[in-house]
Amino acid sequence: MPRKHTNPFRYGKLVQNKDFCARPELPILREYLRSGQNIVLYGERRIGKTSLVTEAVRGMRGFKPLLIDIYEVQSVHSLSQRIASALVKALDQKLLQKFLRTISALRPTLTLNTEGMPVVGIDAQAVTMPSGLEPLLDYLCTSFSAPNTVIIFDEFQSLLNLPDSREVQAILRSKVQQQRGPFVFLGSIQHEMRLMFTAQDSPFRDSALPMEIGYLPRDKFQPYLANKFADTGYKVDEAVWDDIFSITGGQPNETQKLCSALWMAQLDTHEVTPDNLSDGFELIFAMQRPQFERDWGMLTDYQQRVLRTIAHRGGEHVTSAGFLEASGVTHAPTVRRAIDRLHALEIVIDRGGQQVFSDPFFRLWLMEKGY
Ligand SMILES: Nc1ncnc2c1ncn2[C@@H]1O[C@H](COP(=O)(O)OP(=O)(O)OP(=O)(O)O)[C@@H](O)[C@H]1O
Numbered sequence: 001m002p003r004k005h006t007n008p009f010r011y012g013k014l015v016q017n018k019d020f021c022a023r024p025e026l027p028i029l030r031e032y033l034r035s036g037q038n039i040v041l042y043g044e045r046r047i048g049k050t051s052l053v054t055e056a057v058r059g060m061r062g063f064k065p066l067l068i069d070i071y072e073v074q075s076v077h078s079l080s081q082r083i084a085s086a087l088v089k090a091l092d093q094k095l096l097q098k099f100l101r102t103i104s105a106l107r108p109t110l111t112l113n114t115e116g117m118p119v120v121g122i123d124a125q126a127v128t129m130p131s132g133l134e135p136l137l138d139y140l141c142t143s144f145s146a147p148n149t150v151i152i153f154d155e156f157q158s159l160l161n162l163p164d165s166r167e168v169q170a171i172l173r174s175k176v177q178q179q180r181g182p183f184v185f186l187g188s189i190q191h192e193m194r195l196m197f198t199a200q201d202s203p204f205r206d207s208a209l210p211m212e213i214g215y216l217p218r219d220k221f222q223p224y225l226a227n228k229f230a231d232t233g234y235k236v237d238e239a240v241w242d243d244i245f246s247i248t249g250g251q252p253n254e255t256q257k258l259c260s261a262l263w264m265a266q267l268d269t270h271e272v273t274p275d276n277l278s279d280g281f282e283l284i285f286a287m288q289r290p291q292f293e294r295d296w297g298m299l300t301d302y303q304q305r306v307l308r309t310i311a312h313r314g315g316e317h318v319t320s321a322g323f324l325e326a327s328g329v330t331h332a333p334t335v336r337r338a339i340d341r342l343h344a345l346e347i348v349i350d351r352g353g354q355q356v357f358s359d360p361f362f363r364l365w366l367m368e369k370g371y
């Protein structure tokens, strides 16, 4: 009986090991981490930041990562909870007891989850002010930090949500200076991240070396994807690759999502050709239609016109006479305001001065469905 394969494409989560397509930033990042350099990694959403750092550390003999995801933390207590939880997962029994003693001022409790793994709880009353974080950060940056331990703060810009953000940043910065090993700061809201590391009066100014992460080079990404099709017994017509890359623009997550849908849509034929590409699009539309309809319905008439024009004409020179004419919006400031709202909703992003859809399939859907 032929071996049954599972869908080899991954999206929406971090990719590692054989699922990680080599990218040029990898060896550079490893060199910096080996030398103990702190790094701030900038990059669009879903471009591969978390995967890159995790894979970098995974391939460094004797090194280990500690990943602290602080996405949308809203209080110093929830921040302390995220840091403590990450540490508890990384510590063995003996170190765990020592850790709990060190942070006893935070009245930690330890329970076991359904899988028998320890879960730590920090008393909310013990961490109401930024200074309450000190015992935890002391442990993180001195006892835990080591030359071969890479401490990764993911979605670091979320610190800005905290009511006492500045004070928290100042305390964290002073503790990070006592570190023994490298820290990596990741963030997907690039503008806010940049300000945290560059603004004149920001505690984190110049505290880490900036690195920019781009799309995967097509000469690496396409063969990686083609191999995944081939390894699972699929034949792919060479002619489809230009279509795939022109639709997704090479965005790593979206390109994997499209390949995943193409794979699913041809379970019977195991062949992807220019003629059946649209089966894959339809699968994605079926998954995402409720979201597309909701997003479209949220927009005013002007915002819809501007978005439609970006879809059909491209997002360059959006205040030019040509764009205004094509969109039927008379005033450039009205287009600007519409773009601001499309940015706020993260439907459109600014990529080097050009306005592009953050989700290329939303664009395709608008065009195919005749909006
Ligand atoms: N090196 C890579 N090889 C193959 N696919 C990748 C690679 N990097 C990113 N991807 C694709 O992008 C997706 C998102 O990757 P990842 O979660 O690392 O990005 P991120 O920038 O951290 O995203 P977020 O903004 O959500 O935090 C992956 O699931 C995968 O589909």
Ligand SMILES: [Mg+2]
Pocket (backbone or CB within 6 Å): 049, 050, 051, 154
């Ligand atoms: Mg991430």
